[in-house]
Amino acid sequence: MNLYEYSGKEIFRKFQIPVPDGYVITSAAELKPYTSPVVVKSQVLIGGRGKSGGIKFAKDQASLDQAVKDLMGSKVRGFTVNKLLIEQMLDIKKEFYLSITLNRSERKPMLICSASGGVEIETVPEEQIFRKSIDPITGYSDFIGREAAKFMKFDENLSKQLRSILSKLYDVFVHYDCELVEINPLVMNGDGRLIAADAKVIIDSDSTYRHPEFPKDDPERTPLELEAQSKGYAFVELDGIIGVIANGAGLTMATLDALLLHKGKPRNFLDLGGTDSTDIVVEAFDLVLKAKPRAILVNIFGGVTKCDTVASGIVEAKKKFGISQHIVVRLSGVRENEGREILKQNGIDAFSEMMPAVEKVVSLAGGA
């Protein structure tokens, strides 16, 4: 779950990581009178706001009013701006990069720093990036910050500030169950202070129950994906024509891959999961039908999810929704014979192997 910049900065403020003075508005009426130069920042959950015109600078009341008028309600790379962050303009002398994220290969948190900030870290040459894994049992310790400061060639004053920020940033990473906390840029201001000019905080989606205070805005999901998510399905919309229902994430992915290798274009990823209930199957059909596929492939390897349960669900869904599309079914594993019998009585032949089912559905769906 991505947090908006202003939420991230509220967290930083709470943990005493220096951020610019500022406030959030949801309408022009909430704007305070101009006193000093400010930055007006669109609050959208995507990167590259500056380049897309989502950030404006104001040096008097008129330009502030104009910036708010231009940005509020506008679209930044397709996302509507409903909130603006009005922030004191910094006197930027230097920009740095700081983040803590999960290093999946070591299964540990990892600190990443660079003296080249303000650009995407992917574009920074490897030799200018400092990386250090942090043992989750000991957590952050000052030596880590000293190593980072030395790498970045900081003097004692900057080093002290950096170490203070890193220690607090690690606390944020742990306290909010983060996948990523990123400050880019971390700015050295005209007065020599280090200030977090931006805040990117991503909370592990399996931990959101521990952090109910944040809104679950997810601009990267389609309305149908959000509906599926609220019903507990792992569901991803794709741009093809063949609807897919399978069980288990790995098998579902393998099904999509097999379709593609046979020049079939999947319309979606839908993992039924391991629940043995016909209702789950019926609801899955409801979701897939809403995506308007030309044909539907059901690929089940029965284990916890039993083949006869799935078969009954398919029959029920067919009656309930009056499905006109071709449905191709593959059943294997626990209670496959019972499942195949149920389908046969209702005029559906089920395959026992995956590949013939894939070939069949591709031929039935026809070309794109």
Place this chain on the structure above:
Amino acid sequence: MKVIVDSDTKVIVQGITGHQGMFHTGEMLKFGTKVVAGVSPGKGGQKVHDLPVFDTVSEAMHLMPEATMISVPAPLVKDAAYEALDSGIKVVYILTEHVPFHDAMDILYNARRKGAVVLGPNGPGITRPGMCKIGIMPNTIFRKGNVAVASRSGTLTYEIVNAITQSGMGESTVIGLGGDPVPGMDFIEVLELFNADPDTEKIVLVGEIGGSNEERAAEYIKKYVKKKVVAYIAGRSAPPGKRMGHAGAIIERGVGTAESKIKAFGDAGVDVAEYPVDIPKLLR
């Protein structure tokens, strides 16, 4: 040789009175696993499949369990795992999905401190045909043999194990690592075990997009593994930035693509199957 478990391994089930815990305990008993007790706070004194149920793990320790299967809701998993580790359990298998990865990290590093092994979260467990099954893999797909399988997914593992068995071969050990970003074991740790196991002659790795587990495994194979290794990678068709069901199965910032994994395996001399059912052909 013992590979995490053997036929003498005694097992408890934390969360045995839940729907999943109860069902899979029955299946494990049918498989021949020595399940000795269940643990469910507040349910002590009950019986499930004729096994005693205790309120705490420490009360079950007189039965000498060495392993646990944890099937409790995600917010309770960390405490359950800590309880098992504190009591001296050496194999902690976590069935539960949606465990916060910060919890998984804490469990893993505390387990290492105590010399214990973690399997999962969100994986199907471990099966050694003819010896012991801890987890949820279907009993019927196995035959004792010399192929070891390690996988990041559940049903896809069953598909491949089934294909191996149908082709006339059999399995020595099948391990599901789990589909989360912080699994208790990675491919390298499992490869070390398979490499040392005299009952294993061939190895199958079932990977998927996301992370660099497969790439690192390929490097390890190149250096240390003389046994035949074949692989399958799920997620060739996955678009970047979309989680394909598993929290760990996501291509982020160009890292974790199927192409990169297939290439790494190719460079290590590991044949990669185009379809799951092609694995037995590659093993011959």
